[in-house]
Amino acid sequence: MVTIRSETAESGGDPPLLELRGITKAFLDVRVLHGIDLDLRRGEVHAVVGENGAGKSTLMKIISGVYPPDGGSVALDGRPVSFRSPRQAQSAGVGIIHQEFNLLPERTVAENVFLGHEPLRRGLVDTRTMLRRTAELLDAVGETSFAPTARVGGLGVARQQVVEIVKALALDARLLIMDEPTAALADHEVELLYGLVRRLQERGIGVLYVSHRLVEVFDLSSRITVLKDGRRVTTVPTARTSQDQLVRHMVGRELAHYYPPRAEPGRADEVRLSIRNGANDRLRGVDLDLRAGEVLGIAGLQGSGRSALARAVFGVAPFTSGEVRLGGRPVRLRTVRSAVRAGIVYITEDRKGEGIAARQSVLDNALLAGRAVFPRWAGRAARTVRVRELLAAVEVRAAGDQQEIRFLSGGNQQKVVLARWLALSPRVLLFDEPTRGIDVGAKSAIHDLVRRLARDGAAVLMISSELPELLGMSDRIVVMRDGAVAGELPAQATEEDVMGLATGAVRGEPR
Helix, strand or coil: CCCCCCCCCCCCCCCCCEEEEEEEEEECCEEEEEEEEEEECCCCEEEEECCCCCCHHHHHHHHCCCCCCCEEEEEECCEEECCCCHHHHHHCCEEEECCCCCCCCCCEHHHHHCCCCCCEECCEECHHHHHHHHHHHHHHCCCCCCCCCCEHHHCCHHHHHHHHHHHHHCCCCCEEEEECCCCCCCHHHHHHHHHHHHHHHHCCCEEEEECCCHHHHHHHCCEEEEEECCEEEEEEEHHHCCHHHHHHHHHCCCCCCCCCCCCCCCCCCCEEEEEEEEECCCCCCEEEEEECCCEEEEECCCCCCHHHHHHHHCCCCCCCEEEEEECCEEECCCCHHHHHHCCEEEECCCHHHHHCCCCCEHHHHHHHHHHHHCCCCCCHHHHHHHHHHHHHHCCCCCCCCCCEHHHCCHHHHHHHHHHHHHCCCCCEEEEECCCCCCCHHHHHHHHHHHHHHHHCCCEEEEECCCHHHHHHHCCEEEEEECCEEEEEEECCCCHHHHHHHHHCCCCCCCC
């Protein structure tokens, strides 16, 4: 019988489940952690927040055994520990759920849960026991929507996340680190995760919750620790702080305005991109106008056709019927190359999978598009100078432009992608979730850049699942539902207006 510890939150006299004191860490003589103190109680959700580069990931890797600390101490249940590997941390009851899952899609749920420590009988894998124990673990966290025999690749993202959590619990985890757990989830899936986290709490499992989404931090946590530049700024009870105070701690300055001013009325008049009756296997009858100098927001629920629209315009999955005009002239955007040559660029929502070449340098990533689409793109020296100027202009923080891009924060990776496309002087920019997984400071910089591009005459189409971002950045909002345009809203719209159209509760004006 598989059991998950069911403990009440610790009493005042018990030691914390986890206690860090004076943790330091340096790489190549660069100090990245400066004497961090942090503790976690049994059954507690303790949020850890901070800008990209604040030291969150390094600290979590020390707790989970990836890195040893250079100084300071780590204790579990009041006993000093020193992990030399992730396996040692797992054996001690420490599990980590990464933003990018570590699952084998062609294997079953049970095979993934017990990968590397399968129950044996007479030297062979005891499949019956493995299935039974997986079913017990799924039942313990309240998940009954899929079977242990289900193929992981056939599950949605939210359920794959459940598999990751159950995989950690199969190793008897009593401390779970959750790193940006909702980054890839739709809104309704976030609620499922909330319920799962609360059930873990009820069983006495401590959760370190790392997230850029402050709404989740306030919904789930009892305490919040803020890191900045490798130092602990503060640890506060969640009930005694506010989002504004937290942002001030994180970025070290007041954010009087989260979003830059919108376009002046009447400035955005020339229709740069026009779509009439656009359709493919994901879209139907799309009519849309995008004007030079404006930011047009695209809203809708997951699967509504938002990303499909951007990918159709960019030639990834092109329209199979309808008409597209660019600057008033008909165009055929059948391939990515044809879209880029027409002056259209696409900043994908899947930055790691589609946006960057992880093991190439910052400079090579910034030069990728020009080299691929325009073989004779200026002179080699001239284009390199231009790209380096753009990397400086968007304020990429890196050890140098020869550093591998995988070592940069998410916000800086996104800036490199932007520099790559800006080097081509685009007329239309398609942004799909431009600030996903990025901290508030980097978000502000990208928002300013997007608005500056529009002011300089570019036409910007921006997709975002974060309604406050969409409402704060857009000059107009087009809402999609079931692959079609459900309606259009002015900049002064509310979240209720957007959701009414997105869900079908309110019908849009005829277009």
